[in-house]
Every structure is written in C-alpha cells, then in structure tokens.
Amino acid sequence: MTAPLAGTLQAERVTVVIDGRPLLEAVSLAAAPAEIVGLVGPNGAGKSTLLRTLYRARRPTSGRVLLDGEDIWRMPGRRLARRLAAVLQETPGDFELTVYDVVAMGRTPHKRAFQGDDAADREIIVGSLAELEAAHLVGAPFDRLSGGEKQRVLIARALAQRTGVLVLDEPTNHLDLRHQIDALRLVRRLGVTTVVALHDLNLAASFCDRLHVLNAGRTVVSGPPGDVLTPQLLADVYRVDAEVVEHPRSGHPQITVLPDSNPEKWRADDLDFA
Structure with missing residues (x-):
C-alpha cells in the first residue's frame, strides 16, 4: 500500500x-519524516x-503541536485529517456498524x-483490511x-485514511503475539512518520528508531533504544530490577525483568502515579 509523503510532527513544551x-x-x-x-x-x-494533544483531541494548556511546521489548532479539521490519522485505545460504541462501515x-x-x-474507495477499504489479514471480516458486525x-x-481504518503521519495509542493491545509483530512491521513498511505508545519495551526496542520516556508527566530521556533502555532507567522509572543485553541476532536491546528482586526496596511512598 502506497502512503503519502511522510511529514514531521512536533510537540513544543506541551503542558496540560x-x-x-x-x-x-x-x-x-x-x-522526523518516516521515523x-x-x-x-x-x-x-x-x-x-x-x-491526545498530538491528534487534537485535547488542547494544551500551554505549548503547541506542529505538523509540518504548522500549528494543528490553526488547521481546518478536514485538512488535518488528510495528513494525520490516529488509532486510539477507545473503540467506537456498540452501534450497528459493519467492519466495512468502520x-x-x-x-x-x-x-x-x-x-x-x-x-x-472500496479498493482502499478492502486493501487496508487485507493488510491486517482481516478482509474476511468486511461484512461482519463490528x-x-x-x-x-x-x-x-x-x-485498517487509519490506513484507509492514507495520511503521512500516524499517532498510535497501544496499537498492539488485544493482539496476539504474531499480529503484534505483523502490525508493527506494517507500520515500518509504510514508511510514514509515527508516534506510538507501547507498554512492551522489547517490542518498542525492536521497532522504534527512538524512544521518548515519560514519567509523572515529564520527559525523562529521549534517544535510540540502546541508549535509553538501561538497567538504571528501568529501576528509576519502572521500579524493577532488570538485565538488558544486546540480542545476538537482531542487535536490539532485550530486557529481562528479574522476578526475584526485592520488592520492599521500591517503597510505595516513593512512587508517583500522577
């Protein structure tokens, strides 16, 4: 599937x-483009x-979000939707929609x-489903x-939008292991600019060019996975003991959490769940 030209997406000192x-x-x-x-x-x-600030679902209290250098809050909604697509954690309500309709x-x-x-349009819709091995569901009730x-x-709906920028909030949620990998491989193959939230750090290390670590609403560090995913960061941010090694085949960081670490050293009053 051919995607439009990849764009740039920036958040500048966004506060909410x-x-x-x-x-x-x-x-x-x-x-950056295609990153x-x-x-x-x-x-x-x-x-x-x-x-949510990146796809204009929430206006920042201060700061701004730029798509190809343009403030997204100054763009008409239709023009923004032609250039940026999002996959959210929330699914549509239980309306009587078929997969094709969605x-x-x-x-x-x-x-x-x-x-x-x-x-x-029909070719793009069915083709997008086929990319996710879901073409057989086209007439099914969502x-x-x-x-x-x-x-x-x-x-598939985001793919059908044919934008150069994707914002994905836990896109591998609910997917089995093979479909998780297939979905992220597809994003890589499309060559579009993507910001994706992931819980699985090993998947993030394998498929992302850079990682941006947040904790308590603040940036901790940003950089290549091999620089970011260190035992010290995992201890500081996630409150776990872990080993990080370079995978012998892929060269990506591979994280193993040590289940026998002492949980008492992560005192509850040290944690900030803001």
Missing part, C-alpha cells in the same frame, strides 16, 4: 493541566494525554459531504468482533 492538576509539564517531542518514535513509561506517566470512516476526510464510496479483531479493524 486539568482541574489544577498537571498531567504534562513542558514536554517536547519531535518525529518511528516510541512513547514509553509506566501507567499514569502521561502517554495517552500527550498523544474502515470506510477513514475515507471521510477525502470526500465531499454525503458523497458515497467509489471504486477507488460489535461482535473479539478485542483483537476490533483492534485490527481500527488500524
């Missing part, structure tokens, strides 16, 4: 405050909040009001799918 509580504090992030930037950190670190939503930014699908099937359909 809700009800007086800071969820993000002066976070900056940059994704995959992984957003990692413990639960409550601010990953989803930052992603994926066809990705074509909406490219159409006039009330314009139906033409042959080119609300009757398994969690993994729904996730693949939502990724």
Whole structure:
C-alpha cells in the first residue's frame, strides 16, 4: 500500500493541566519524516494525554503541536485529517456498524459531504483490511468482533485514511503475539512518520528508531533504544530490577525483568502515579 509523503510532527513544551492538576509539564517531542518514535513509561506517566494533544483531541494548556511546521489548532479539521490519522485505545460504541462501515470512516476526510464510496474507495477499504489479514471480516458486525479483531479493524481504518503521519495509542493491545509483530512491521513498511505508545519495551526496542520516556508527566530521556533502555532507567522509572543485553541476532536491546528482586526496596511512598 502506497502512503503519502511522510511529514514531521512536533510537540513544543506541551503542558496540560486539568482541574489544577498537571498531567504534562513542558514536554517536547519531535518525529522526523518516516521515523518511528516510541512513547514509553509506566501507567499514569502521561502517554495517552500527550498523544491526545498530538491528534487534537485535547488542547494544551500551554505549548503547541506542529505538523509540518504548522500549528494543528490553526488547521481546518478536514485538512488535518488528510495528513494525520490516529488509532486510539477507545473503540467506537456498540452501534450497528459493519467492519466495512468502520474502515470506510477513514475515507471521510477525502470526500465531499454525503458523497458515497467509489471504486477507488472500496479498493482502499478492502486493501487496508487485507493488510491486517482481516478482509474476511468486511461484512461482519463490528460489535461482535473479539478485542483483537476490533483492534485490527481500527488500524485498517487509519490506513484507509492514507495520511503521512500516524499517532498510535497501544496499537498492539488485544493482539496476539504474531499480529503484534505483523502490525508493527506494517507500520515500518509504510514508511510514514509515527508516534506510538507501547507498554512492551522489547517490542518498542525492536521497532522504534527512538524512544521518548515519560514519567509523572515529564520527559525523562529521549534517544535510540540502546541508549535509553538501561538497567538504571528501568529501576528509576519502572521500579524493577532488570538485565538488558544486546540480542545476538537482531542487535536490539532485550530486557529481562528479574522476578526475584526485592520488592520492599521500591517503597510505595516513593512512587508517583500522577
């Protein structure tokens, strides 16, 4: 599947405050054309909040988000949707939609009001499902799918949008191991600029060009996986003892958490779940 020209995506000192509580504090992030930037950190670190600012679901309290150098809040919504697509953790409600209907939503930014699908749209919709090995689901009711099937359909919807920038919030959630790898390989093959939140650090190390680590709403470090994923960082940010070695075949960092480490040294009052 041919993707549009990859763009650039930047967050400049983004701060988000809700009800007086800071969820993000002066976070900056940059994704270059065709680069995959992984957003990692413990639960409550601010990953989803930052992603929401990137796809304009939440306006920053201060700071700004730039797509190809342009403030996304100054862009018409349709033009933004032609250039940036998102896969969220939340799925559509249990409406009576088929899989085709859900994926066809990705074509909406490219159409006039009330314009139906033409042959080119249908080819893109079915082709996007085929990329995720889900073409056989095209006529199925979306609300009757398994969690993994729904996730693949939502990724297909983002592909159908045909943008040069993707923002993905836990896209491997609910997917089995093979489909996790297939989905991330597809993102790499597309060659689009991607910011992706991932919990699995070994997957992030394998597929991301750079990692951006958040904790308690602040940037901890950003850089290549081999520089970022150290035992000290895992201890400081995740409160675990772990070994990090270079995988002998891939050359990527491989993390093994040591289950026999002493949990008492991670005192509850040291943890910040903001």
